[in-house]
Amino acid sequence: MATNGGDEPPILLAVRNLRKYFPVRGGLLSTHIGDVHAVDGISFDVRAGRTVGLVGESGCGKTTTGRVVLRLIEPSSGHVFYRPSAEQFDRLNQLYADLDVAARSGGNGASAPAGVLRELDQIATKSSIFRKRRSQMRTLRGKMQIVFQDPFSSLSPRLTIREIVREPLEIHKAGTRAERNQRVQDLMTSVGLNPEHLWRFPHEFSGGQRQRIGIARALALRPDFVVLDEPTSALDVSVQAQILNILKRLQQEENLAYLFISHHLSVVRAMAHDVVVMYLGQVVERAPTEELFTRPLHPYTQALLASIPIPDPTVKRERIVLSGEVPSPVAPPSGCRFHTRCPAVMPVCRRVEPRLQPSPQHPGHFVSCHLYHTPDEPADAPLGSGALAVPPAAS
């Protein structure tokens, strides 16, 4: 894994092995009959002032990820490290690599070396947001904010715009009354709204204007990390461009880091520095934006890119139309979760779950697919079943 180089901005968030299962209850006594594997072991980093794009189809766990990262929902397991120091971050990567090796050789987590677990626990107590107490979490919330998808339901209809934008400042007791009002004024101008709008109510605004209000509210406390949960999917294209341009400008002015959640790949390409592609709760591919869009490796990413309609009738390109639909996250398919729809499926895909590994050509490009990595057989797999005879097909 790439270390924290001198030219790269510092790590703001390190998400590690994050899981969120929602219990499914049913049957006679509404007992626990299964889990929705909404987010199933995902890891990525967000650097200060950079944008990470989170892409996937509906139901793949994008929104859940965004909420768990902010601790709006408690995770089932995993950690989000907030502002780990460079040494901590390097150590973390080392420890997780050790855990991974142990898990693969031992078969289950119980045999993981106790020392590794203890050290991980120590780092987590220091910087994982899930170990923070209520009061600590509250101060942290000022640094981590969210802009919601639906600008119509995320603003209280009973408050004026001024009250909506000022509310975070009041909760966090930021500055004097005059300073708060000044801050609200400044925010309004910086998101391109007229200060005279302050006395109006949300229903008097169009979708684009409401989304600007949502952005102003999120930025009120000068956060350094903002989750943008499909901020433009409810808007028209001409307004979408306005919002995207505002977001870009604010990022440069305030050195904001974004987690940009979207199902719209073209928007992500315009906004993100790094892209994480999710499928059924797992990361299938992760790479710097240019790398991902020019050389998509995972068949799912390739299909996703090919299925976006390009607004240019002269462009002719290869069409990959995936068959079928996303399987249920309650009982995800065995092996690679994409194997039921994959155009390049191999027998090994049905049995062995691929791991997210760096691609041989580009170390910053992570892909989770047997096409690129020799599948490692679980230790308890019966030998001589022919699985090892399957060569890793080069693409």
Place this chain on the structure above:
Amino acid sequence: MSASASFPSQSPLPEPEAEAPAALDVAGAATSSPDVVLDVRGLKTYFYTYDGVVRALDGVNLKIRRGETLGLVGETGCGKSVTAFSITRLIPDPPGRIMEGRVLLRGSDLLWGLDKEARFKEVGKTGRYKIRRSYRRIQEAQRRMMAVRGSLISTIFQEPMLALNPVFRVWDQIGESLTLHRLPPTIDAMLAASTAAPELPEAVDRLVDAALHKDLPRIRAVSKEIGQLTGLPSLATEMFYAVRNPNLVGTEAIGREVQRCLRRVPLSGLQRSYLQRRRRIAELDQTLRRIYMTEMKEGKPDRRGRGFARARRRAVELGSLGYRLPGIRRHVKRPLDSELFWQAVGLLESVSIASPAQVASSYPHELSGGMLQRVMIAMALASDPEILIADEPTTALDVTIQAQILELMRALKSRVGTAILLITHDLGVIAEVADRVSVMYAGRMIETAPVRELFANPLHPYTQGLLASIPRVDDPNKKLESIPGSVPNLISPPPGCRFHPRCPHAMPICKEQVPPTTVEAPSHTVACFLYHGVEDRN
């Protein structure tokens, strides 16, 4: 909110000087070329609300030729969906009213008699209007539209979940469409079908043999042949899915299945007489529709014909009362239901659903959005319509599913040859599917061109802005331009060109006059003062 203060003193009635409606010439229908399936001229739809009159459509013109896909693009609230609803006259009235215009469907004016349906009277000088509607005439118009909706113009809506009835199975809902539009031929086939063909036993043997070898193409071919021999095409579908079942092993089991399918062909006397009466009712219904269509074509009422048909229909309805006893009804309805079920399966097959029999017997909530949209398409195509209106058919779907549906629409386009009016806000979808594009802004058509021409050479500043504001997945370095401001309020739209407050090239004249639609290049029309082409006289 006090609305009365800010009322514009404009009349809600279309101003007579605004674009002389070309529709008024009597020979209007004859002048349009025979290829034009749908010709909309000067369509105006207003909504009378407490806040004032919303001029949702203000003189919309569009033409769709046979087999063509016309894309209709625009932002939210620009009147795309109102156009679709006005064409099928599904505008809720009140508050909406189609004010004027002509919707010519193969020469029949669907808006015939519009001027007699309501009278407008201004209340003092408040800007409010009192509308006196003639409900008898509106009802009559709605009855006429029953002849058009679903059979000549089908619509696919944006939210398939809301468009399907949650308490009926899928086949039932497709079957309803078939009952309404295709019943006489279906019943004819059922009555004529027989198992007496001398080649039939031999074909059955071959089918059993093919099923034993699990040879799908051969099963398909032989079952189709049996369908032809018995004269009942849906039987082919039924047999195919009956013997295809992988759990079916052994000659006897397969033979039993085939015989079970064949058993539904011969009908009992009671069933026959029920079907004959159903057919008569359906036929009268279609006669009535033909009369309505002729009325709309000729523009004058056909009193004698309608009264005649109504009396006949009533008589037959009374005559069928005898079959409404529960036990008999179930007995006699059964063959028709299974016929409709297998026809529905055949239709679902044609929209590339992998397990159509299973989907046909599910309820809508059991299916995913993409599957439901396919069901909607199957239902819309069941009646072989002249025009398919697709109102944002893929907006609620994921990209990979959207790609599947677009692929399906492209395939259907080349196979069925139905003209499509594709309404969407996604220029990418337009670029992939449409042949021609019309761009709408604030209730007016501002530019129409063939798809390549429009993307290569957009003329109207709004179209240019729209194209510049889309992020491109294949071009990351493109700078996103945005159009300043937002869509105007249609209660008091800007005077003159409605785009002028947001237009980078606005001139003084733009504020004063409505720009005429001019022809700039072959089949490229634009409504903007920047250009000086020949005025489009339709």
